[in-house]
Amino acid sequence: MMIGQFFRHAKLLTSAAALLAATAGAAWAVASLDAPNTDGELVMRRLTPEQYRQIVTDVFGKTITLGGRFEPDQRYNGLLALGTGVVSATPTAIEQYEGMARVVADQVVSPERRDTLIPCKPGNAKAADESCATAFLTRAGRLLYRRPLTADETRSWVGVANESATALKDFYAGLSTSLSTMMVSMPFLFRQEIAVPDAAHPGVYHMTDYAKASRISFFLWNTAPDDELLRAAEKGELETQKGMAKQVDRLLASPRLEAGVRAFFTDMLGFSDFDSLAKDRAIYPKFSGKVSRQSEEQTLRTIVDLLVSNGGDYRDLFTTRKTFLTTTLASIYRVPLPRVTPNTTDDAWQPYEFPADSPRVGILSQASFLALHSHPGRSSPTVRGKALREILLCQKVPNPPGDVDFKVVQDTSNPIFKTARKRLGAHANEPMCAGCHKITDPLGLALENFDSAGEFRGAENGEAIDPSGTFDGVKFTNAAELARILHDNPNIPTCVVNRLYTYGTGRPLLKSEGPAVDELKAAFAKDGYKFTQLMRHIALSDALYRVPTPPKLLDRSTAALPAGFGKEAQQ
Amino acid sequence: MKSRHTLLASLLLTSGAFIVPQVAHAESRSYVVNWFHVATYRQDDDCPTGLNLAQRPLYVRILNDLGYSGSDIEKVLDGIPDDGGTDARGRQAREIGTYRGRIDGKEVDVYSHPYSVPDPKIKLAMGKFANGFNLDGKPAKSLESSVDPETGETGIDNQVRRVMGCSVQFHAKLPDRPGYPSNEWDLNRDTVPAWLMTITGDDLSKDGDVAITFDRALEPVQRDANGEVMPDVTFRIDPDAHAHSEAHGNITGGVLRVASPFHFQMTQDVNVVADFKMDQTQLRMTFNSDRSLTGYIGGYQPWIQVYAQFATLASGTEISYGTDLPGMYYALRKLSDFDPDPRTGENRGISATYRMELLPAFTAPRNVNTASAPASTSSAQK
Numbered sequence: 001m002m003i004g005q006f007f008r009h010a011k012l013l014t015s016a017a018a019l020l021a022a023t024a025g026a027a028w029a030v031a032s033l034d035a036p037n038t039d040g041e042l043v044m045r046r047l048t049p050e051q052y053r054q055i056v057t058d059v060f061g062k063t064i065t066l067g068g069r070f071e072p073d074q075r076y077n078g079l080l081a082l083g084t085g086v087v088s089a090t091p092t093a094i095e096q097y098e099g100m101a102r103v104v105a106d107q108v109v110s111p112e113r114r115d116t117l118i119p120c121k122p123g124n125a126k127a128a129d130e131s132c133a134t135a136f137l138t139r140a141g142r143l144l145y146r147r148p149l150t151a152d153e154t155r156s157w158v159g160v161a162n163e164s165a166t167a168l169k170d171f172y173a174g175l176s177t178s179l180s181t182m183m184v185s186m187p188f189l190f191r192q193e194i195a196v197p198d199a200a201h202p203g204v205y206h207m208t209d210y211a212k213a214s215r216i217s218f219f220l221w222n223t224a225p226d227d228e229l230l231r232a233a234e235k236g237e238l239e240t241q242k243g244m245a246k247q248v249d250r251l252l253a254s255p256r257l258e259a260g261v262r263a264f265f266t267d268m269l270g271f272s273d274f275d276s277l278a279k280d281r282a283i284y285p286k287f288s289g290k291v292s293r294q295s296e297e298q299t300l301r302t303i304v305d306l307l308v309s310n311g312g313d314y315r316d317l318f319t320t321r322k323t324f325l326t327t328t329l330a331s332i333y334r335v336p337l338p339r340v341t342p343n344t345t346d347d348a349w350q351p352y353e354f355p356a357d358s359p360r361v362g363i364l365s366q367a368s369f370l371a372l373h374s375h376p377g378r379s380s381p382t383v384r385g386k387a388l389r390e391i392l393l394c395q396k397v398p399n400p401p402g403d404v405d406f407k408v409v410q411d412t413s414n415p416i417f418k419t420a421r422k423r424l425g426a427h428a429n430e431p432m433c434a435g436c437h438k439i440t441d442p443l444g445l446a447l448e449n450f451d452s453a454g455e456f457r458g459a460e461n462g463e464a465i466d467p468s469g470t471f472d473g474v475k476f477t478n479a480a481e482l483a484r485i486l487h488d489n490p491n492i493p494t495c496v497v498n499r500l501y502t503y504g505t506g507r508p509l510l511k512s513e514g515p516a517v518d519e520l521k522a523a524f525a526k527d528g529y530k531f532t533q534l535m536r537h538i539a540l541s542d543a544l545y546r547v548p549t550p551p552k553l554l555d556r557s558t559a560a561l562p563a564g565f566g567k568e569a570q571q
Numbered sequence: 572m573k574s575r576h577t578l579l580a581s582l583l584l585t586s587g588a589f590i591v592p593q594v595a596h597a598e599s600r601s602y603v604v605n606w607f608h609v610a611t612y613r614q615d616d617d618c619p620t621g622l623n624l625a626q627r628p629l630y631v632r633i634l635n636d637l638g639y640s641g642s643d644i645e646k647v648l649d650g651i652p653d654d655g656g657t658d659a660r661g662r663q664a665r666e667i668g669t670y671r672g673r674i675d676g677k678e679v680d681v682y683s684h685p686y687s688v689p690d691p692k693i694k695l696a697m698g699k700f701a702n703g704f705n706l707d708g709k710p711a712k713s714l715e716s717s718v719d720p721e722t723g724e725t726g727i728d729n730q731v732r733r734v735m736g737c738s739v740q741f742h743a744k745l746p747d748r749p750g751y752p753s754n755e756w757d758l759n760r761d762t763v764p765a766w767l768m769t770i771t772g773d774d775l776s777k778d779g780d781v782a783i784t785f786d787r788a789l790e791p792v793q794r795d796a797n798g799e800v801m802p803d804v805t806f807r808i809d810p811d812a813h814a815h816s817e818a819h820g821n822i823t824g825g826v827l828r829v830a831s832p833f834h835f836q837m838t839q840d841v842n843v844v845a846d847f848k849m850d851q852t853q854l855r856m857t858f859n860s861d862r863s864l865t866g867y868i869g870g871y872q873p874w875i876q877v878y879a880q881f882a883t884l885a886s887g888t889e890i891s892y893g894t895d896l897p898g899m900y901y902a903l904r905k906l907s908d909f910d911p912d913p914r915t916g917e918n919r920g921i922s923a924t925y926r927m928e929l930l931p932a933f934t935a936p937r938n939v940n941t942a943s944a945p946a947s948t949s950s951a952q953k
Contacts, residue, residue: 281796286803288796328793331803336933338805339790346793 042207042547043085043506045191048073050263052100052189054223059143060108060117067103068096073272077508078390079499080267084191085506094184101183108140108179109172122171128162129171137161137178145187146217146224147210148234157182191218191506195547205547209233212244212545219504219539220251222263241540248539252532258304261531265303268499269391271296273372280377284453286332287371294329294347295367295454301349302363307531314496314524314531315487318362321354332367332454333360359449359456361480362487364388367454374452378412381420381444388443392486394495398436405430418461421445442469446482493529497521500534504544516543598775602864602929603792604766605800608752610867610924611732611741614700614720618737623693625739625893627651633668633895636688665886672897682885685878685900693898695906696736703729703924704853704869706832707908722855728922729869730906731877739893745926751891755884757798765792765806766837767934768864770820770827780821783829783854786934787814787838802862805933813846814838820854827856827864835870847880848872850909850920862931869924871909877921878903 047055049070056064071093074083089097108117115121118136122129137157141149149157157178165174182188191214195205207215210225213233217225225233229247237243251257266272274296279287301324306312327346330337333354340350354360363369373387374380389395408417409427417423424445428437446467451457459465468477472489476482486492497520502509509517520537527533538544624632627648634644651661672679672687679687701717705726717727735741743749748756765788772781788806795801818833835852839845849870856866878900881888889896909920 279796285795285797285799286801288794291796327805328801330805330933331793331801334803334931336805336935338807338933338935342789346790 042193042195042211044186044193045081045084045506046073046087046089047189047191048080048084048222048263050266051218051222051224054259055144056104058223058226059140060104061113063113064104064107066100068100070096075270075272077502078268078394079503080272081264081503081506082508089189097184097189098180101180102176104183105176105180109176114172118175125171126169127171128165128174130158130162132171133158133161133165133175133178136175137182140179141182142230143224143227144182146191146214147187147208147230153187207545207547209236209238212238213247215504215544216244216248216251216539219544220248220260220535221254221256222260223256244540248536251539252536257532257535258308260535261304261308262300264500264503265300266296267503268496269299269368270372270387271300271368274368277372278376279371279453283377284451284455286455287453290328290347291332291367291453292371294326295332295371297349298324298329299363299366299368302366305351311530311532313529314534315492315529318364318483318487318492320362321356321358321360323352323354323360323366324349325352326350329367334456359479362483364447364483364486365450365479370447370450370454371452377452378410379420379448379450379452381424381448382409382437382440383444384447385440385442385444388486389439392495393489393491394498395439395491397439400436401432404433413461418463419465420448420460421466442471443482445469446476446479449479493524494521496531497524497534501538501544504538513543513546516541516546597771597773599769599771600775601767601769601806601932601934603788603800603802603804603806603932604768604927605792605863605930606748606753606756606926606928607766608749608756608926609731609735609741610702610729610869610926611696611736611738612702612926613736613742613744614696614698617696617698617700618694618742619697620694621737622742623738623893623895623898626890629890629893629895630664630668632691633671636691637667637671665890668886668889682882682889682896685882685897688897690901691895691898693734693895693902694737695902696733701727701729701732701736701924702867702926703727703732703922704855704867706851706853706870706922728908729924730908730921731872731903731923733906734899734902734921735894740891741894760792760800761794763791763839764788764809765790765932767806767808767932768929769934772822775822778821778823780819780830781827783818783820783827785816785835785837787811788934800930802930802932805935807935810936811838818852818854822858825858827854827858827866829854832870835868846876848876849923856927856929864927864929866927867924868927869922871920872923873910873919874903874907874921875919877923 052070053066056066071087071090073080074087076083076086107113118132119139120132120135122132134154138149138154141153141157145153160181161174161178163174164177165171168174168177186192193211193214194208195211196208198204198206210230210233213225213229216238217223217229228250232238232243232247238247274292277292279292281287302320302322303317305322305324306316306320307314325333325335325337326349327337327339330352335352335354337350337352339345339348359365369387370379370384373384375383386397389397406427408414409420409423411417411423414423417426424437424441428434428441446469448460448465449456449458449467457465467479468475469482470476471482471485474485476485497517498509501513501517501520520534520541520543523537524530524534527537623629630648630651631644634647639647647664647667649660651664669680669682670678672681672684674684674687681688699718700720702719702721703717704719705724706728707726710726717729718725719727740749740751767786767788769784769786770781771784772779775781786808789809790806793801793804814837816833816835816837818835819830820827821830829852832851832853835847835849837847849868849872852868852870854866854868856864858864878896881892881894881899882896884892885896888894903921904917907918907921909918909922911918
């Protein structure tokens with residue numbers, strides 16, 4: 001590549017990045033952590049890493065690899081999904097997006113893939129070809145933007161492709177430049193949900209059909225709408241309940257529902273924390289990185305098997321003994337699990353059911369929950385109890401005061417306070433601590449038979465562990481009994497309805513949505529707490545697509561690239 | 572919760588079905604071998620004249636025996652690291668050592684033909700104590716017999732310890748493992764099928780009779796976060812009869828012993844010959860609070876097999892272990908104490924004891940798909 005050509009190429013990309021930064025910056029002011037979205041505005045949500053990966057896979061195939069790193073998402077009101085509506089993209093993130101986009105685009109136009117992924121061939125591969133560029137960019141752009149490109153957008157992106165192809169004397173390099181630039185633009189990186197005036201009801205707004213299609217798709221599949229869903233939006237089919245039901249049921253019946261369910265529970269259960277989970281290897285030598293990753297996967301498989309494959313009752317997650325293990329993970333549970341076939345690896349998953357007398361009951365007794373909510377070198381009834389309250393019961397537990405003395409709690413070798421119960425008992429004698437510990441500790445102490453790595457133990461420092469306690473006035477003697485109590489606690493299903501609904505809307509629950517959510521809760525109970533039915537109810541509820549108050553809207557013209565962008569790039 | 576062991580379990584495994592351990596009647600615990608090496612551990616006053624030559628001094632002696640002058644020796648060894656190194660100069664020196672044997676005036680590989688050089692008369696371990704067993708039932712009668720430092724048992728027969736006990740890499744002090752053999756063991760854990768031991772009895776927490784089986788697994792061990800052998804992993808048993816041994820035993824006071832000597836055989840593990848055989852075998856293993864088992868297995872082995880298992884590493888053993896291999900050969904032959912050849916009268920077997928350390932594991936038959944298959948469990952919820 002000639003130096004002059006390189007600089008022209010670089011200039012195009014730089015312009016796109018600057019555009020993204022400028023455009024996004026204007027939009028971010030709408031919502032931030034400091035000014036939470038409480039009036040029901042539609043939010044722009046940044047794609048999660050998994051969504052980004054999946055869209056690239058959906059549009060260009062499984063073999064496309066990504067380079068670069070994603071900026072971490074932020075948890076807000078218990079969900080990363082809500083955090084994606086209040087985060088921006090730092091200059092570093094934009095650099096990463098740009099790098100990834102170039103890597104993806106170069107693979108798409110590579111000689112081994114271009115015949116498959118590009119629907120036409122240029123008349124001259126060493127020159128611009130407007131017709132072929134238009135064919136490719138409008139097709140790819142529709143899937144990447146989750147709606148058809150506007151005329152301005154088409155003109156802009158084709159212009160970028162032509163200019164670059166001419167400068168570089170390479171049609172495919174031009175296409176790659178345009179595609180990679182498109183992939184660092186706002187409509188791709190952020191889920192822009194557009195509301196438009198309702199012609200039949202002056203003063204009322206509703207989401208566009210494409211915005212609805214995106215909501216359904218990200219909600220149920222955790223990815224962008226597929227061609228069929230976009231086509232339904234295009235035809236106006238999503239404006240009727242019947243049309244919506246047809247698409248929602250299609251998505252629910254698809255194997256891709258698993259990805260959506262996994263995404264929700266990965267978010268709700270805080271599994272992103274596995275990325276930074278570490279245990280003291282001297283104390284928990286079994287808890288390797290492999291075991292850590294597999295314990296996360298075990299719980300997700302348990303959830304998918306119960307809720308999706310078997311259409312099960314959400315509450316049974318707390319009492320099921322059925323799960324999946326690898327021979328490696330079976331070591332944590334101290335259960336026999338031979339390889340099934342000579343070629344089965346240690347990492348192969350097998351269905352497993354804990355025996356009736358096993359203390360392993362439900363997902364709370366799985367290594368994922370136990371390890372994630374413990375300290376690196378010791379278990380923590382307080383942390384576990386807090387997690388249980390906040391994540392699964394949607395109850396807020398106050399943070400500890402800043403000047404707490406944790407010495408007694410942390411001293412696991414204390415000869416007097418041999419068990420966590422005794423250490424916490426001594427600690428909770430402090431009046432300033434007692435209040436919160438009464439909320440958290442009884443639940444967490446029930447799980448003390450499981451150490452920080454999730455292994456079973458009957459005693460701590462030679463003293464038998466007492467896992468008994470009381471929850472909401474009901475006594476239990478061990479974790480299995482607590483699991484049964486939680487199963488029957490009405491706050492368990494109520495919490496997941498709230499979580500799933502806000503996961504769908506991307507913002508905290510509004511007071512005005514109370515009746516709609518109450519209806520969802522009632523329907524959930526009526527359906528026997530079938531989780532996929534709850535997903536269906538939410539996906540088909542008007543509430544999910546409601547635009548409660550006239551928001552600060554982006555109209556169709558601002559959703560497109562600014563007029564003249566392509567021209568500016570050509571200067 | 573009261574500690575208890577899962578009873579002999581069986582696995583119901585059909586395609587797509589969940590595995591449910593079933594309770595049966597006897598208790599069974601399985602273990603995976605985490606260390607198996609000759610018990611030549613350091614004892615008080617065992618090598619009063621020092622250890623055998625190792626590394627560079629051993630090279631110097633070998634070259635000196637070959638007639639190299641002092642200056643020639645310096646030339647050969649100049650710049651070579653103590654362990655012989657792996658570069659061209661190191662290889663050259665190793666080749667000289669390897670082909671120092673002479674048969675009919677021709678150079679031969681001394682490790683394959685240890686009798687091709689004169690007996691260098693390596694230093695033998697002495698002293699009162701040796702880990703092992705009284706294999707011949709003759710208490711402290713022979714000059715070779717010793718006292719076991721852990722049990723106080725007299726008449727210990729462990730001639731291999733006498734042969735190797737004054738070589739630097741066989742002279743570790745318990746509970747340490749000898750450095751070089753330990754590295755070698757570790758290097759090969761990921762590729763060599765694991766060895767397994769299973770104990771079955773009515774209640775293994777109490778004294779009583781038990782059945783003991785040894786098997787080889789189809790899989791190697793798995794590693795934990797520290798790179799050590801991971802306990803509580805399930806291994807499929809290799810159905811090869813050559814990798815299976817059985818014994819009757821008993822547990823008394825938390826120590827497992829065999830009721831009567833048995834024949835022990837196993838195949839292919841590192842530091843052990845491809846076909847490991849031991850007669851008149853005895854066993855003494857202690858149940859530890861961390862669920863591991865540690866102890867010894869001893870008996871009589873063909874002394875040529877003992878030589879072979881170390882000679883296969885050739886100069887690696889000689890230089891790094893600090894054992895002149897022809898010297899080992901002559902000593903093993905000389906100190907052999909079992910199975911006289913009816914034709915020559917020369918003993919073919921030698922008493923040996925191996926240190927064995929085991930971790931809890933699960934075992935299952937090779938083909939778990941075909942039927943309800945018993946799986947022994949050692950480590951149930953405890």
